[in-house]
Amino acid sequence: MAAQELKRDLENRHVQLIAIGGTIGTGLFLGSGKAIQLAGPSIIFAYLIVGIAIFFVMRALGELLLSKAGYQSFTDIAEDYLGPRAAFVTGWTYWFCWIMTAMADIIAVGVYVQYWFDIPQWIPAVICLIILLGLNLLTVKSFGELEFWFALIKVITILALIAIGVVLLVIGFKTTTGTVALSNIWAHGGVFPNGISGFLLSFQMVVFAFVGVELVGVSAAETSNPEKTIPSAINKIPLRILFFYVGAIIALLCINAWTELNPAESPFVKTFSLVGIPIAAGVINFVVLTSAASACNSGMFSTSRILYNLSRNDQAPANFAKLNKxxxxxxxxxxxxxxxxxxxxxxxxxxxTAFGIVTTISAICFIWVWGVVLICHLRYKKTKPELQAKSKFKAPFTPFVNYVVLALFAIILIIMLFADETRPALLLTPLWFILLFVLYSINRRKRERITPDPRDRLEGIRTNTEIRHD
Structure with a gap:
């Protein structure tokens, strides 16, 4: 019989790269085109604002995870501080988040392959799923190694983009649409060419670009030294946001005017095409293809571990907790x-329209999960002051920053009501939560029928004792 415990085979280098690779993916390489179309150059500020908010969410999650050795994911945290119903809803919602995110990545795989081959999008999507399934059935160390190299490719690509951008900027290189210059950021309608409304409407896609950053928390149960690796990975998030997101977007906007970018294609591929290096554009398309596969790989990893933990907590079928050899x-x-x-x-x-639908649903559900983390942290600070006092990884500026970030998330959800693309998904997503509340009630009644009330058991013991005495 296979052992029913996950192995702690993820090393520090795996966790550090998962912290990058789990986040940098389709949201940046493809979704940023749509975000730039909406906000123009002001998208830089949107990435900064959401990135800072996510950092505070991660600091709260990190402190919670390290406050108790038994925590394997934040569903365990939700149960401790908000009760079993909240844990059930949050656990299944997080699974649904990653399902939607990985769907977006699979859809993106089909889009990227069409750069070379005029075939239906679903064919490369199915092939990618089969390959990743086979790889994920291997050891967790295999996942760590695969994600390590996937993430490394992403890092090198963004480094190359920024380096090329700097060189082209210094020499005043002329592309097919103009001159590479810092002034491209404000020369085409200003920094806020579509006004504040365009800036605000871009937040949905910006939020989607950050989904997966909490994967460090999901991998905690399989991390060999969580007390060291998790704080290290989380504390490097601000630098990574500044460099990999803001730096990459600034490079894109300097190389070409934001008006030249097509929201339906990767701005990274488009940028290298405008530079006049067709081979480089093909290479970059391959990189963003592997990036989408990497993000889908992370999705497979996280969704399987979430179902495993839900099953262990009797919130999903028992078969989901079985491990292979x-x-x-x-x-x-x-x-x-x-x-x-x-x-x-x-x-x-x-x-x-598939990509827009699934990214919106994913962003909404992730906002819920991140909000639960912040609320749990507030409860932890209020009800477990002794643990908070002993914490070696205290989240800064609490509780004030928790409320500020929660308010930002609420504002982003309200903004989604005013966009035709995001409104339907926002209005339909509550059906998911209603379904979960109903399923939890059914599951609880089922468990109550199977598990006798302790008072009934005690009454039975008393009755048997009286009979024996008689």
Missing amino acids: NHVPSNALFISTLVLSVGALLSKLIPE
């Missing part, structure tokens, strides 16, 4: 992959 939750992995295949189906049925 490699200590991988294979049943949970199979069911997650099956649901993910809906992304390939959407690529076939609605290829033009």
Whole structure:
């Protein structure tokens, strides 16, 4: 019989790169085109604002995870501070978050492959799913190694983009649409060319660009030295945001005017095309393709571990907690992959709008999960002052910053009501939470029927004792 415990095989270098690779993906390489179209150069400030907010969420999550050795994910945290219903809803919502995110990545794979081959989007999506499923059935160390190299490719690509941008800026290189210059940021309608409304409407896609940053927390149960590696990975988030997000966007906007970027294609690929290096554009397209595969790989990893933890807590079928000989939750992995295949189906049925729908749903659900983390941290600070006093990784500026970030998340959700693209998903997403509340009630009644009330058990013991005495 296979052991039913996850192995702590992820090393520091794996966790550090997962912290980058789990976040940098389709949201930046493809979604940034749409965000730039909405906000223009002011998108730089949107990335900064959301990035800072996410850092505070991660500091809160890090402190909570390290406050108790038994925590394997933030669903355990939600149960401790908000109760079993909140844990059930949050756990399944986080699974749904990653399903939607990985669907977006699968859809993106199909888009990227069409750069070379005029084939239906769903074909490369299915092929990618099958390959990643096979890789994820191997040991967690295999996942760590794969994600390490995937993330390394992303890092090198962004470094190359920024380096090329600096060189072109210094020499005043002329592209097919103009001269590479810092003035491109404000020369085409100003920094806020679409006004404050365009700036605000870009936040949905910017939020989606950061989904997955909390994957460090999900991997805590399989990290060999969480007390050291998790704080290290979290504390480097601000520098990574500044460099990999803001730096990359500034480079894009300097090389070409924001008006030249097509929201339907990767601005990274478009930029290298404008520079006049077609081979480089093909290479970059390959990189963003591997980036989408990497993000989907992270999605498979996280969704299978979430189902595993839900099953261990009697909040999902018991079969999801079974591990294969490699200590991988294979049943949970199979069911997650099956649901993910809906992304390939959407690529076939609605290829033009599929990406926008799933990214909006993903962003909404992640805002819920991040909000739960902040609320749990507030409860932790109020109800467990002794743990908070002993913490070696205290979240800064609490509780004030918790309320500020929660207010920002609420504002972003309200903004989504005013955009035609995001409104339908925002109005439909509550159905998911209603479904979960109903399922929790059914699950609780089922467990109550199976597990007798302790008072009834005590009454039975008393009755038997009286009979024996008689």
